[in-house]
Amino acid sequence: MWHDPLMTDIVTSVGKADSALDQVLNAELDKFNAAATSSVPPAEELTVRVEQDGAVVAGVSGWTWGAAAGIGMTWVRDDHRGTGVGTSAMTSFETEAKRRGCTHVFVTSFTFQAPGFYQRLGYREIFRWESVPTVGRDDVHMRKEL
Secondary structure (H helix, E strand, C coil): CCCCHHHCCCCCCCCCCCHHHHHHHHHHHHHHHHHHCCCCCCCEEEEEEEEECCEEEEEEEEEEECCEEEEEEEEECHHHCCCCHHHHHHHHHHHHHHHCCCCEEEEEEECCCCHHHHHHCCCEEEEEECCCCCCCCCEEEEEEEC
16 A cells, blocks of 8 residues: 655644634735736735724725726625615725726625625626525625726
8 A cells, every 4th residue: 555655644624713724825825826827916905994983884895906806895884774885885996996907896795685786886697606505595796897
């Protein structure tokens, strides 16, 4: 039987949150991606914070990388929904993404979150994962051309 000497002392751990692992994975994937896309500037975070009286009432968090922008999180406090604050935050995100050279933005939203909000802003569904996270709920992926 052949034995790989590189596989000695290998330990596999399964758990919950592991910020140290996340840091290693991010750093290693950033290196890999940079090598594979050396002609493209590295990804850069992009955030929009909306405050009232020092409290966050809305925000958008994502990134830009080459011609693409991605939104990871969008949130508007309950008492500010329907007031235009979310639309304003999204417009600010898209304006900055365009300034950085992006031609399109990606976002995902569960059907119980805000796909209608994004669609009203011009995002179109490009695909969905059905029954994620459970039956009767879907993960909707959308794109908007800038």
